[in-house]
Amino acid sequence: MFDETMMQTVLLTLRLAGATTVLLLLIGTPLAWWLSQGGGILRDVAATLVSLPIVLPPTVLGFYLLIAMGPHSPLTALLGRSLAFSFEGLLLGSVIYSLPFVVNPIRNAFQAMGPRPMEVAATLRAHPLDAFATVALPLASPGILTGAILGFAHTVGEFGVVLMIGGAIPGQTKVISITIFDYVETLDWARAHLLAGGMLAFSFLVILAMTLIERRLAGGRP
Amino acid sequence: MIEARFSGRLGRFALDAGFRAPGQGVTALFGPSGCGKTTMLRCIAGLMRLQGGELRVNGELWQSGRRFRPVHRRPLAYVFQEASLFPHLSVAGNLGYGRRRSRARGPAIAFDEVVELLGIAPLFDRPVPQLSGGERQRVAIGRALLSQPELLLMDEPLSALDRISKDEILPYLERLHAGLSIPVLYVSHDMAEVERLADTLVLMEAGRVRAAGPLAGMLADPALPLLHRPEPGAVLDGRIRCYGPHYGLSEVDVPGGRMLVPGALGEAGGRCRLRIAARDVSLGRLPPDDTSILNALPARILGGEPAGDNQMTVRLALGAAGEGAVILSRISRLSWDRLQLTPGETIITRIKAVALVDPLTLPR
Numbered sequence: 001m002f003d004e005t006m007m008q009t010v011l012l013t014l015r016l017a018g019a020t021t022v023l024l025l026l027i028g029t030p031l032a033w034w035l036s037q038g039g040g041i042l043r044d045v046a047a048t049l050v051s052l053p054i055v056l057p058p059t060v061l062g063f064y065l066l067i068a069m070g071p072h073s074p075l076t077a078l079l080g081r082s083l084a085f086s087f088e089g090l091l092l093g094s095v096i097y098s099l100p101f102v103v104n105p106i107r108n109a110f111q112a113m114g115p116r117p118m119e120v121a122a123t124l125r126a127h128p129l130d131a132f133a134t135v136a137l138p139l140a141s142p143g144i145l146t147g148a149i150l151g152f153a154h155t156v157g158e159f160g161v162v163l164m165i166g167g168a169i170p171g172q173t174k175v176i177s178i179t180i181f182d183y184v185e186t187l188d189w190a191r192a193h194l195l196a197g198g199m200l201a202f203s204f205l206v207i208l209a210m211t212l213i214e215r216r217l218a219g220g221r222p
Numbered sequence: 223m224i225e226a227r228f229s230g231r232l233g234r235f236a237l238d239a240g241f242r243a244p245g246q247g248v249t250a251l252f253g254p255s256g257c258g259k260t261t262m263l264r265c266i267a268g269l270m271r272l273q274g275g276e277l278r279v280n281g282e283l284w285q286s287g288r289r290f291r292p293v294h295r296r297p298l299a300y301v302f303q304e305a306s307l308f309p310h311l312s313v314a315g316n317l318g319y320g321r322r323r324s325r326a327r328g329p330a331i332a333f334d335e336v337v338e339l340l341g342i343a344p345l346f347d348r349p350v351p352q353l354s355g356g357e358r359q360r361v362a363i364g365r366a367l368l369s370q371p372e373l374l375l376m377d378e379p380l381s382a383l384d385r386i387s388k389d390e391i392l393p394y395l396e397r398l399h400a401g402l403s404i405p406v407l408y409v410s411h412d413m414a415e416v417e418r419l420a421d422t423l424v425l426m427e428a429g430r431v432r433a434a435g436p437l438a439g440m441l442a443d444p445a446l447p448l449l450h451r452p453e454p455g456a457v458l459d460g461r462i463r464c465y466g467p468h469y470g471l472s473e474v475d476v477p478g479g480r481m482l483v484p485g486a487l488g489e490a491g492g493r494c495r496l497r498i499a500a501r502d503v504s505l506g507r508l509p510p511d512d513t514s515i516l517n518a519l520p521a522r523i524l525g526g527e528p529a530g531d532n533q534m535t536v537r538l539a540l541g542a543a544g545e546g547a548v549i550l551s552r553i554s555r556l557s558w559d560r561l562q563l564t565p566g567e568t569i570i571t572r573i574k575a576v577a578l579v580d581p582l583t584l585p586r
Contacts, residue, residue: 116306119269122293123300124320124369131294134319138310 001190005170013175017155020094024151028102029144033136036110051100058097062164065093069165090166090173094155102151109143110136142217146210153206224279224373224405228265230272237261237272237429243422245280248399248406250416253426259409263377266407267300268293279373297326299366301376305358307350313361314346320369331367339401340364340394356387360394374406380415395419417457417497442537442548444527454535455499456549462492478539478546479519500535500550502574505563509570517573521549525565526558534558542568
């Protein structure tokens with residue numbers, strides 16, 4: 001029953017979630033650091049923008065992304081082609097959609113650390129970048145791990161944004177959640193059960209793993 | 223030589239303070255909570271930048287006007303109030319953090335010496351979260367020293383510790399004081415710590431420096447509040463002459479006299495610091511032939527200040543000509559009038575042997 005189409009779907013979903021997570025860690029960690037350093041209206045506005053996808057209906061986000069990827073948009077002009085209904089477009093959408101789930105835990109971890117460790121590092125002659133790599137990142141590692149897992153899991157489970165900007169092109173944009181929807185629509189209950197059950201087990205394991213990792217990391221700290 | 227002047231506002235608090243401290247020994251920044259001591263120290267470290275700042279350390283300009291050398295390029299070390307070890311590193315990792323990044327040519331402060339001085343060798347394999355407060359602070363001090371600083375800043379390093387940990391760590395600080403050739407700025411609001419450790423005192427009040435100078439002189443200055451404390455005292459730096467094991471007494475030379483102090487204080491020729499509480503010094507005109515008091519030294523009266531309703535704090539300079547160290551005596555106002563004590567007069571001070579408290583021995 002687990003056929004090639006399903007395999008392709010699962011692999012595509014994992015590829016999308018993996019790439020999204022890597023990109024989010026690269027973008028989200030410096031962004032989270034900046035957001036954690038003090039206040040100011042600029043930071044408040046940026047933090048609000050980052051958090052918007054949490055409350056926004058995915059269809060709204062997807063709608064605006066679709067417009068941004070439209071034939072006459074500046075983005076399309078810049079890239080020379082439209083990102084709509086492509087893997088890259090989906091990647092862009094996923095990064096924006098999952099941004100708060102990665103940035104917020106990392107930001108909280110940086111904030112919980114307080115300014116003292118970085119001050120200590122500076123008085124021990126560590127250049128700010130050196131201190132960031134050798135003190136801030138290791139101390140925030142539980143938050144970074146949480147962010148990575150949440151970002152990955154959230155991308156695996158997204159539906160609305162994909163529906164709006166990705167459609168259902170096999171191997172390109174047809175991810176698990178869309179496939180389940182397809183199976184249900186065509187009354188293929190058995191296959192829908194298989195994928196849905198798989199997602200259920202996956203989600204359960206993700207949250208369990210996160211709880212265990214966090215407890216383990218917290219156990220080693222004062 | 224450290225020359226510092228900082229001014230600026232932090233919310234409702236205004237700082238406008240400057241001082242000069244010698245290029246060696248311990249200089250205490252002392253004052254009540256909220257007087258700006260820690261702010262001053264953070265400005266010197268470069269952790270904080272106020273609107274106005276001038277800082278010169280050992281002839282090098284660290285800050286002036288728009289010039290500001292960032293923290294990590296200042297050859298200093300900072301011991302924070304609370305244990306600030308990196309929890310993700312081992313004890314050895316913490317000790318090595320600053321050591322690896324030091325730009326000093328050839329370590330002047332050797333690893334083995336620091337480990338020995340602070341007694342931290344047994345802690346190497348212990349995870350940081352399992353160390354006690356006192357142990358953590360000792361490792362933090364070691365980490366600071368191993369970064370080869372030219373200036374050591376300490377922000378109330380004992381205040382977060384309980385009594386037992388304090389007593390455990392003070393002897394290490396005293397050894398440090400004796401063995402270290404770099405200047406130390408030590409923030410404290412505890413006079414007992416200052417009396418044990420400091421050579422120079424910077425007295426702060428409400429964001430300003432009230433007075434600064436050698437500790438002994440500041441303690442006996444009638445214009446300063448230190449003399450008017452409930453339990454004033456004097457500190458004297460002495461040199462050990464010899465130890466008589468039969469009676470268990472050491473002979474110590476202090477400026478203007480010689481004293482007998484209980485206990486083996488150390489090798490002959492070594493330095494030691496003695497504290498003499500004012501209430502343990504009584505005054506008289508007759509030579510004390512028939513008394514159990516061991517230390518009776520001539521001294522010249524410098525002056526007397528009323529203390530409360532019925533007492534006087536008398537300032538005296540040891541030695542028949544008043545050439546020695548200044549000590550204090552707390553007597554009743556009645557005695558002051560009855561004896562008709564007057565400044566300039568030479569008198570006999572009787573110092574109870576038990577009054578020589580907190581002897582601390584310094585090598586060299």
